[in-house]
Amino acid sequence: MDMNPDTTHDGLRGGYPPWRQRQRPAARPMLSGDMRCDVLIVGAGITGSFMAEHLSALGHRTCVLDRERPGLGSTAASTAMLLWEIDASLTELTQFYGFERAAGIYRHSLRAVAGLKKLVEACALPCGFHARTSVYLAKAGADPRELLAEHELRQRADLPGAYLDHRRLLSKFSVSREAALVSPGSAEVDPVLLSQALLARADTQGASVFAGEAVSYETAGRGVLVGLDNGHAIEAGKVVLATGYVMPDWLDMPLHTISSTWAIATPAQAPGTLWRDCALLWEAGEDYTYARTTTDNRIVIGGEDDASLTDQSARDDAMPAKTAVLLDRLAGLWPAALARADFQWSGAFGETRDGLPLIGPVPGRPNMFAAYGYGGNGITFSYMASRMIGRMMAGKNESWFQDLAVDRPMPTRS
Template identity: 60%
Template sequence: MLLDPDNVRQNDLRGGTSPWSQKLLQPVRPQIEESFRCDVLVVGAGITGSLAAEHLACLGHDVCVIDRQRPGLGSTTASTAMLLWEIDRSLSDLTEMYGFERAASIYRHSQAAVSGLIELVTTRGLACDMRPRHSLYLTAGDSGPRELLAEHDLRIRAGLPGDFLDHQGLLREFKIHREAALVSPGSADADPVLLSQALLAEAVRQKARLLDAEAVGYDSSSDAVIVVLDSGHVIEAKHVVLATGYVMPDILTSDLHKVVSSWAIATPPQATGALWRDSALIWEASDPYSYLRTTVENRIIMGGEDDDAIVEPEARDRLMPEKAKVLLGKLQALWPKAEAIAEFVWSGAFGTTSDGLPLIGAVPGHPRIHAAYGYGGNGITYSYLASRMIAASIAGNNQPWFDDFAIDRDAPKGS
């Protein structure tokens, strides 16, 4: 059976301009002139596809990567690249949904993913402005000191690192006025475009092929997957990895998944001494939440204002001036030292799930087609996790904990 994916324009993925977009390169991507075979076809050359391609090629697979657009031009350049191991859903919330042991295991695998990504960048010498960072999780909304202390106690029980700061401790250590916070080591930030480009270049060095093509249909009825291209040629692959951002083809559905719009700003480079201690990654214990990070140029990036009721691209992008004003107001309230000017403003769409966990694994009914979707606020962390899980599945080394992220997993309690 031939299965057609959704046809979504590149501009649907994001609007405006991020500071990363200035660094986009145009790698050599030949067009496909004849049908061929490969071990693994990766559909999508953004950050998820890049991580998957680099890892699979280094494992010795014959890898081909296709994308209909310039690599990194879509969702990747809209990413704010806060590489948190902490999940959009708190450990407390996940414990209510799935029980403590399962929730703690999920958090530990997320922590290991960030550690693995940092090690990969360091070992490969990938130039992407990656910097290890602490995270600062602030009280906000209905989550006060009591809730954060309970979260801290659960994390300690799960073997996760971090400290609880009361109001005085937070003011003393970070000069931030909130009731309380959790400060945790082990996160990072990076330039997502440079990271994606470096990974793709490494994959190509490992003999992966990067090609200009669009997949318009999938047929997995035989022992291989036949992928039909817009040119009329086909690629016969032993396995296919779908890494197309939030754009899910028709063969894949999930009641857990939804598309959300988000907005972000970047300030001009800040004066020396105008940034908070250690340039920690800051985010809030609320839903939706605002978040802040810095860049190597000492810009402040602030994002948030997520909205699942506004998904039409033109409506989302029309709100950029209004959302920028709101984000600048929140920045000024939280960190008055900042030069609160939006030099860059952008918007984007991303997929998320009702339990805050990604959809990673074999597509139900199509065991040779693997997918990675629904990253929420943990985009690149989950992209790395997906690259390792999918490679293990291709090698026949599925682990029991993979079920926690299965595409066809049951909905959580109360969802």
């Protein structure tokens, strides 16, 4: 087998995130002939990595295919805040689907972060994982009663957390906003190290990672014949599409849209100048800012999402202006910060109209599964997708899986 040279990130992200300074993955071989496997995972980012680790642990002969070096595409652009709270608030999700369904989805998201934590600890994955509290801040100038109503709905759903008014928020976290919801159960991680650790574990379980691009998918007997860009093919019993926002032309998902986000990382902050508990900070509202710390005491802050700038060159052109806005927002959020950008980067990502992922069988394509549309819950939903699809392959479907179905109808507010 020939060894594939390093590839670029092909417009998946721009700039230089701090995670790239860590560990570079080994080169992957290219297929020099046709092959067979039980499961082919297309995409070796964080979703494909979770899939490879879990499905190989279940005993499937698993192959992973990616045109990029594992973990250095969209995964490297992640700010890796493992929130169980979803982009759509419980209030919004209740308006779409009713309280019982919405509350159930939130509880499954909470359990996903707990399951991910258990996996990291049980397998001693070296990935900078730290359990964190999340602080969901009222948008500047917003009516705090909206956040209080969200808190009361969460209490009804038996979700953890407390409501802090302006005075208590300022006292506990030194953040000046009208109100906040403070909740346990979230986490942070180095996304590149996590992806690499999962693939390394999958390798010990018999999984194989190859370089290459899937260019065709054909139903073949009880499986799928996947044609590669080098002329060879993989015959797989099942195929999982885990390619971020880059998906086949024939995959129709009306709920799915593409947007871009920008982020910066500061220099290491002076001892004693970071906020309490290094909590994950994020804002209510559609156009929100989010912030976390790193193991080397940097502050990572991101936001400024824009659905009109998905081309890499356009994102790169916008980088100076977006960086300036993020630095200004950091100064307003945490005046004690050394507000300078040591790293600045951007990335495109998939999201959905209702803030929920698209996970499950591909309509009209037997033996094919998809995992897309993660928005701000990328790593949380990646873990969730691996467990859901693992159960689907075993014929153990659960009723709530339909809430995240690839072909679920367009949501309407009640």
